[in-house]
Amino acid sequence: MNKVMSNKKAIIIYVAPAFFLLLALIYIPIIQTGYFGMMKWTGIGVKEFIGFDNYAQLIKDTLFWKSAYHSFLLALFSTISLAGYLFISIILAGKVKGVDLLRKIYLIPMLLASVAIAQLWLKIYNPNNGILNKVLMALGVSDPPSWLADPKLALYAIIIPIIWQYAGFYILIYYAALKNIPEELIEAARIDGAKPWQIALQIKMPLIMNVIKVTIVLAVVGSLKYFDLIYVMTNGGPNGASEVMASYMYSKAFKEFDFGYASAIGFFLLVICLVVTYGIRKLTEADKEIY
Amino acid sequence: MLKKSHAVWLAVLLILTVALTGCSGSESAGSDGGNxxxxxxxxxxxxxxxxxxxxxxxxxxxxxxxxxxxxxxxxxxxxxxxxxxxxxxxxxxxxxxxxxxxxxxxxxxxxxxxxxxxxxxxxxxxxxxxxxxxxxxxxxxxxxxxxxxxxxLNIAPIYYNKAIFKKYNLQIPKTYSEFQQVVKTLRSNGVAPIALGNKDRWTGSLWYMYLADRIGGPDTLTNAINRKGTFEDKSLVAAADDVQKLVKEDAFIKGFNGLSNDEGKSEFYNGKAAMYLMGTWELPNLTTNEDVPKSFRDNTGFFKFPTVEGGKGNINSWVGGPxxxxxxxxxxxxxxxxxxxxxxxxxxxxxxxxxxxxxxxxxxxDTSKVELPKLYVDVLNELNHASNLTLFADVQMSASVAETHLNLIQSLFGQEVKPKAFAKGHEEALKKDTGK
CATH class of the missing domain: 3.40.190.10 (Periplasmic binding protein-like II)
Structure with missing residues (x-):
């Protein structure tokens, strides 16, 4: 093995396929997207170079910033919900009866395809014969809201299934991390008289801090570029009330055929994600010194 | 272990094989037709x-x-x-x-x-x-x-549930005020008057287009789109106003702005809503489709969008399109x-x-030469009397204007935008798109 690692040519041969694939499928298209963002282009026919006009327009586009605000809200709620997932995983990782079954129950949403989840929740939210409004009416609410049609509620009504959708994923990550903590440490703490909540907050949490950081980045970046449920459930409607950045980009590209502008949004979205990731890294790095 | 040079040759060989199989594949497809x-x-x-x-x-x-x-x-x-x-x-x-x-x-x-x-x-x-x-x-x-x-070719009539109309002793409305009376009677009896799935937005656009046609005549809307006229035309603003009045009268099913066309449609097919404005592509479902109960199919008729009193529109003018x-x-x-x-x-x-x-x-x-269900024959005969065919608004417009139009329709139905602002939104989008 050492012999192979010292041979530069061998290294190049082994690394090259993955490197070229990444280059061809990820990095070159990214640069291309930034470049298309400088074009006036319908997706068909001639591209016309217009410099940074698309980007300038984007900065002034109130609809874009509205959708960016929605993406931000989604990111905020996703991050807050991480605390809930962590809480559940701590319980699951403890020695509770029936944990195996519970773990599987939490995991099931993750196994469903996004479109299936969307269809499921569309049925739940149906204003006339959906289960949610049926229950509300049985409880005596005479005029339950039409969830996805109300511009004030639509976004929140979608955030709930999104949080539900990813519960299994994050619980699985936390569960695995918690299981990795050596039993002796917990044992020692217990002997020293630590209470269960002290063990959770002061021993388990710091020990899986790195995992928590990763999940925060995953949740925030995942939310910023989130698309699927929103596309199927409301298509960004009613009138943009649940539009997020990615769905706005989609409707610019594939409904209005403004590929130049959509490319600009796509590139800008990438920049936002990079900046946010960097920011979170920096913030959580500073926390390190506390522990 | 293989010698280094051998390994390189193997890699090259592998790549070549893949490339060659790729080529031969496309070649055989090309020669499919012989000469x-x-x-x-x-x-x-x-x-x-x-x-x-x-x-x-x-x-x-x-x-x-x-x-x-x-x-x-x-x-x-x-x-x-x-x-x-x-x-x-x-x-x-x-x-x-x-x-x-x-x-x-x-x-x-x-x-x-x-x-x-x-x-x-x-x-x-x-x-x-x-x-x-x-x-x-x-x-x-x-x-x-x-x-x-x-x-x-599709035109859009209003389908209605004959059984519901009969139960409440309702007649096919010929004028818009008769139509509003029908809506009122149905609502007071707890029946949803009109099925609509306006998440898809073009569905609501049909209602606006018909009102625009009946109030302003066949050319007003088309002219506004091709810039010979304007969306701020009195009759077009009145049409938008009438849409909002219909919504206030509770004419449409609950939550229509969040329902897709299929979801809205199912309320009509379940017999929960009495009327449904949709293109003639629905006709197979209403005549020959065995998946729809026969009792429902036999009980469905259609009528032409009623005329508005004092409006310039003709009852034989249709919204539709190829x-x-x-x-x-x-x-x-x-x-x-x-x-x-x-x-x-x-x-x-x-x-x-x-x-x-x-x-x-x-x-x-030629309806005399083909054998068809009655509903088809009626529609085809109506088509022969058609005085005008107005192409679906979102099809007439360029893609970006159509998006604005559809979003504005959804806000209009959701009472989020006033008819004047609705008109202005169209004007701005068209101006940006056409420069006029």
């Missing part, structure tokens, strides 16, 4: 989801090939959305099929501007032009040249054969489509 001329034809009626249409297409191709021994038609079939995406991809690499499907006006404009579609006026010259229903080929014309031959049409690629190597093929296709399609697939063709149908 025949091959017309590549792409359509969107898979045997699974659109069986009758698919069968007719196969039959037409078989007849065409029998007539032209030297030509072979190579078919590729895709579902609607995939079809649209593939068109996009193929056109950017200049590899459109020789013959394919397109939609009218707004959709085809970029293809025509990009010089990808061939003008078909030479095909239309002679008898073919006259066999089309008036207003259908015009929807495929840009700058006085026709780039597509329409296959389908569905898909055929195009011939400008860069086709077999353009002459392709043009012959589309001509042949349109003629044969007109003879078979309504009887076999329930699709109303854009060519005129």
């Amino acid at each position: 025949k001329k091959v017309i590549k034809f792409m359509h969107l009626w898979p045997a699974g989801s659109a069986k009758p249409q698919n069968m007719i297409v196969q039959d037409i191709i078989k007849q065409f090939e029998a007539k032209h021994k030297d030509v072979k038609v190579q078919v590729e079939i895709l579902e609607n959305e995939q079809y649209k995406n593939k068109m996009k991809v193929l056109s950017s690499s200049n590899e459109l099929p020789d013959v394919g499907f397109t939609w009218a006006a707004g959709y085809m404009t970029p293809f025509v501007k990009g010089k990808l579609f061939a003008p078909l006026d030479d095909v239309l010259d002679g008898n073919l032009k006259n066999s089309f229903v008036k207003g259908t080929t015009e929807a495929y014309a840009i700058d006085n040249k026709t780039y597509g031959l329409p296959l389908e 569905g898909v049409g055929l195009f011939v690629s400008q860069n086709s190597k077999v353009k002459k054969e392709s043009k012959e093929f589309v001509k042949f296709f349109v003629e044969k399609w007109g003879e078979q489509s309504v009887e076999k697939a329930g699709v109303i063709p854009a060519t005129k149908v």
Whole structure:
């Protein structure tokens, strides 16, 4: 093995396929997207170079910033919900009866395809014969809201299934991390008289801090570029009330055929994600010194 | 262990094998037609989801090939959305099929501007032009040249549930005030008057278009779109105002702005809502589709959108439009054969489509010669009396204006925008798009 690692040519041969694939499928298209963002282009026919006009327009586009605000809200709620997932995983990782079954129950949403989840929740939210409004009416609410049609509620009504959708994923990550903590440490703490909540907050949490950081980045970046449920459930409607950045980009590209502008949004979205990731890294790095 | 040089050679060999198999694959596809001329034809009626249409297409191709021994038609079939995406991809690499499907006006404009579609006026010259229903080929014309031959024609009547109307002793409304009375009676009896799924937005646009037509006459809206007029026209603002009044009267099912067309439609098919404004593509479901209970199918009728008192509109004016049409690629190597093929296709399609697939063709149908369910005959006869056909607004507009229009429709129905601001929003979008 050492012999192979010292041979530069061998290294190049082994690394090259993955490197070229990444280059061809990820990095070159990214640069291309930034470049298309400088074009006036319908997706068909001639591209016309217009410099940074698309980007300038984007900065002034109130609809874009509205959708960016929605993406931000989604990111905020996703991050807050991480605390809930962590809480559940701590319980699951403890020695509770029936944990195996519970773990599987939490995991099931993750196994469903996004479109299936969307269809499921569309049925739940149906204003006339959906289960949610049926229950509300049985409880005596005479005029339950039409969830996805109300511009004030639509976004929140979608955030709930999104949080539900990813519960299994994050619980699985936390569960695995918690299981990795050596039993002796917990044992020692217990002997020293630590209470269960002290063990959770002061021993388990710091020990899986790195995992928590990763999940925060995953949740925030995942939310910023989130698309699927929103596309199927409301298509960004009613009138943009649940539009997020990615769905706005989609409707610019594939409904209005403004590929130049959509490319600009796509590139800008990438920049936002990079900046946010960097920011979170920096913030959580500073926390390190506390522990 | 292998020697280093051997390893390199192995890698090269591997890459070459992959590359070569790739080449040979495409070669065999190319030589498929032997020495025949091959017309590549792409359509969107898979045997699974659109069986009758698919069968007719196969039959037409078989007849065409029998007539032209030297030509072979190579078919590729895709579902609607995939079809649209593939068109996009193929056109950017200049590899459109020789013959394919397109939609009218707004959709085809970029293809025509990009010089990808061939003008078909030479095909239309002679008898073919006259066999089309008036207003259908015009929807495929840009700058006085026709780039597509329409296959389908749809108009939008209001379907109604006869059983519900009978139960509450209601008559078919001829005027808008009678219509509002019907809505009121139904609502007071706890029946949802109108099924609507306005998440899809074009569904609500139909209501606005009809009101605009009945109040302002057949040309006001069309003129506003092509910039001979304006959306701030009094009658168009009045139409928007009437839409909001209808919503306030609780005429539509609950939560319509969050329901897709299919979800809204199911309220009508469940017998929970009494009326439903939709295109004639619903006719198969209401006549021959065995999945819909027979008792429901027998109890469905349709009426024309009522006239508005004091308005300029005629009750025989329809909102509608041609569905898909055929195009011939400008860069086709077999353009002459392709043009012959589309001509042949349109003629044969007109003879078979309504009887076999329930699709109303854009060519005129002689109702005495075909055997059809009554609802079809009624619609086809109405079509012969049509005084005007107004193309769906979102089809008339360019893609970005259509998006604005559809979003504004949704806010109008959701009471989020006042009729004046609704008009202004259209004006701004059109100004930005056309410069006028």
